Amino acid sequence: MQKPTESKKKEKEEETEQKLALYRKYRPQKFEEVVGQEMAIQILKNSIQENKISHAYLFSGSLGTGKTTLARIFAKEIGCTAADICELDAASNNSVDNIRDLIEASNAATFGSKYKVYILDEAHMLSKSASNALLKTLEEPPAHVIFILATTDKHKLLDTVVSRCQEINFLSPDVIKLKNRLTFISEQEKVRIDDQSLELLAIYSQQSYRNAISLLEKVINSLENDDNKRKKITVENIKLILGIIDKQEIINIIKAITEKNINLILEILNRLELNNKQKIEKFFIDFIKLFELSLLLRMNLNIASQKIYCATMNLNDLEIEELKFLSKTFPKIISSATLLHLLEIEKKLKESSLLKESCLIIGLIDLIEKLE
Numbered sequence: 409m410q411k412p413t414e415s416k417k418k419e420k421e422e423e424t425e426q427k428l429a430l431y432r433k434y435r436p437q438k439f440e441e442v443v444g445q446e447m448a449i450q451i452l453k454n455s456i457q458e459n460k461i462s463h464a465y466l467f468s469g470s471l472g473t474g475k476t477t478l479a480r481i482f483a484k485e486i487g488c489t490a491a492d493i494c495e496l497d498a499a500s501n502n503s504v505d506n507i508r509d510l511i512e513a514s515n516a517a518t519f520g521s522k523y524k525v526y527i528l529d530e531a532h533m534l535s536k537s538a539s540n541a542l543l544k545t546l547e548e549p550p551a552h553v554i555f556i557l558a559t560t561d562k563h564k565l566l567d568t569v570v571s572r573c574q575e576i577n578f579l580s581p582d583v584i585k586l587k588n589r590l591t592f593i594s595e596q597e598k599v600r601i602d603d604q605s606l607e608l609l610a611i612y613s614q615q616s617y618r619n620a621i622s623l624l625e626k627v628i629n630s631l632e633n634d635d636n637k638r639k640k641i642t643v644e645n646i647k648l649i650l651g652i653i654d655k656q657e658i659i660n661i662i663k664a665i666t667e668k669n670i671n672l673i674l675e676i677l678n679r680l681e682l683n684n685k686q687k688i689e690k691f692f693i694d695f696i697k698l699f700e701l702s703l704l705l706r707m708n709l710n711i712a713s714q715k716i717y718c719a720t721m722n723l724n725d726l727e728i729e730e731l732k733f734l735s736k737t738f739p740k741i742i743s744s745a746t747l748l749h750l751l752e753i754e755k756k757l758k759e760s761s762l763l764k765e766s767c768l769i770i771g772l773i774d775l776i777e778k779l780e
Contacts, residue, residue, distance in 0.1 A: 431621040444581045452482050462574040464546045464555040468562040469578025472616025475558040483525040491519035499530040504537040511545045514553045531557035532564035539566045546572040586610035586620045601641040666738040688764045702742050706735035
């Protein structure tokens, strides 16, 4: 029988766990729990087993692929206690003084661990002077210090920084891997969700485990339990909660552009009720993706490539055929030049903090006026 104090402690731990965001609750704690990064894990495991641990690593990959998580696990696997794992957000600590403080601290002895590991998240955000200040230490760090630089934009790092690190690339997950992860978490959370809903969440996660799990949590939190005390997620729930716009309406706008019908475009935009900046930005991203797909479909993609692109947009056969027809009928309008113009509108939308709706409307009118 548990002692009362142990029972209360366990209850408190369970309550704390329930309050955690799902992506934190299901964050892997050991190599075996990490999904989709088998090559990265094998490299790190081999370095430990062969006692060939590098003094500096560069974890490179897109958002939400597990770079920081794997850095923490690696640090624990080589015997670091929490006190000897130091994390620094380079996005907000990117000055040369911040790095000089870090270098000075790295010279101190560990708190009993064999190594002290410094994890620099968003390393590409370091200023040039900060990066240069780090160079010498990266090349010849104290024997007990390991640096792990994590970045989503490796090309923004100095070549001299990259060359001093052992680079490990992190793969972005495909829809299948994301669905598998969401299925596991849904089962653990006792949530009922069908395959189509899982696929929709995976598609809209932008190839990020963290985004996918956060989207799942957002949908779960918006629903009430059913009679069986379980929540049930449907495609309709997801579209409503995430503000997913009907693809056919976007195709209708592409068709209106080919017809140079400004009135119809305004009518559709009004029907979509794009009344906040998040909706506008999300709509335009989907719009650009569909326009790009239309262009690619005209390029006679092979069947495999066509399936991949169409699957990422969750299109049915009728919608695909309509896009093919439009692209082949209006090649001068559904063109790379028009796509570049749309990307310019997207850039202006990002820069505009308040008048996003006006920016969108004027941008599309300007596009139509410039079409031949």
